[in-house]
Amino acid sequence: MYSKIFRAVIIGAPGSGKGTISERIVNTFGFLHISSGDILRQNIINNTELGRKAQRYIASGQLVPDEIVTKTMLGRITEVGNKSYILDGFPRNSAQAEILSAREQIDAVIDLNIPHDVIIERVKNRWIHAPSGRVYNIGFNDPKVPGKDDKTGEPLTQREDDKPEVVAKRLELYDELMRPVLAWYGKRGLVTSFKGRKTNEIWPRVEVFLKEKANK
Numbered sequence: 128m129y130s131k132i133f134r135a136v137i138i139g140a141p142g143s144g145k146g147t148i149s150e151r152i153v154n155t156f157g158f159l160h161i162s163s164g165d166i167l168r169q170n171i172i173n174n175t176e177l178g179r180k181a182q183r184y185i186a187s188g189q190l191v192p193d194e195i196v197t198k199t200m201l202g203r204i205t206e207v208g209n210k211s212y213i214l215d216g217f218p219r220n221s222a223q224a225e226i227l228s229a230r231e232q233i234d235a236v237i238d239l240n241i242p243h244d245v246i247i248e249r250v251k252n253r254w255i256h257a258p259s260g261r262v263y264n265i266g267f268n269d270p271k272v273p274g275k276d277d278k279t280g281e282p283l284t285q286r287e288d289d290k291p292e293v294v295a296k297r298l299e300l301y302d303e304l305m306r307p308v309l310a311w312y313g314k315r316g317l318v319t320s321f322k323g324r325k326t327n328e329i330w331p332r333v334e335v336f337l338k339e340k341a342n343k
């Protein structure tokens with residue numbers, strides 16, 4: 128398909144559409160989607176040691192401690208081996224970005240720039256199938272059967288951290304911690320920003336961008 132391994136990072140505020148755009152990248156380009164949030168939520172469901180450690184941080188909108196997340200994500204990247212991937216939710220601050228850069232050469236950073244008022248409306252309608260990470264949204268991406276996952280028929284749930292007061296906290300933390308990360312990647316000429324209010328308008332631009340980049 129593509130001549131070389133392509134490693135991308137997708138960055139954007141909570142609810143900006145990182146998971147949604149990543150799913151389209153997986154379907155179109157065959158990259159693997161490595162989402163820190165999905166991995167942590169799966170661990171919570173499976174009641175693993177990692178899940179038990181992460182749970183209270185996630186529920187309150189705080190970051191899970193760096194050493195836990197970094198170990199988990201670098202472990203997953205190693206398992207993936209020599210395949211193109213898109214990293215979603217990691218790195219989440221400058222310390223994580225530095226550790227990642229010591230290990231992996233990142234080819235592109237996709238920055239989703241969505242106004243906060245749009246995000247606050249979206250997450251109210253978000254429903255997920257936590258075991259797989261599949262995400263739905265009432266009125267945008269409805270499940271075929273209300274309240275049920277399309278593939279497994281299992282019940283959908285809402286995320287504990289999608290409560291309005293936790294979303295506000297996550298948005299605040301995002302702005303504070305990700306500004307330096309974006310600046311860091313920006314200095315290295317890696318950032319391409321996509322601004323808009325709708326995924327269906329942003330996705331075609333991301334697709335064109337990746338077609339050009341990944342084919343080089």
Ligand code: G5P
Pocket residue numbers: 139140141142143144145146147148163164165167184185186188189190191192193196215216217218219223249250252253254262263264266267268288297324325326327
């Ligand atoms: P996560 O899981 O990384 P966030 O906060 O970065 O969580 P989130 O909430 O998963 O990001 P997203 O993936 O950017 O958002 O957005 P999405 O799910 O695709 O879209 C949001 C909703 O809008 C969905 O319902 C979707 O269907 C809908 N939607 C999309 N586009 C449109 C549109 O155009 N129109 C409409 N109407 N709807 C649309 O992190 C969670 C927690 O895990 C921990 C932290 O505690 C974090 O808070 N964590 C880490 N901690 C430390 N270090 C790390 N690296 C960590 N990573 C995760």
Ligand code: MG
Pocket residue numbers: 145146162164
């Ligand atoms: Mg997500």
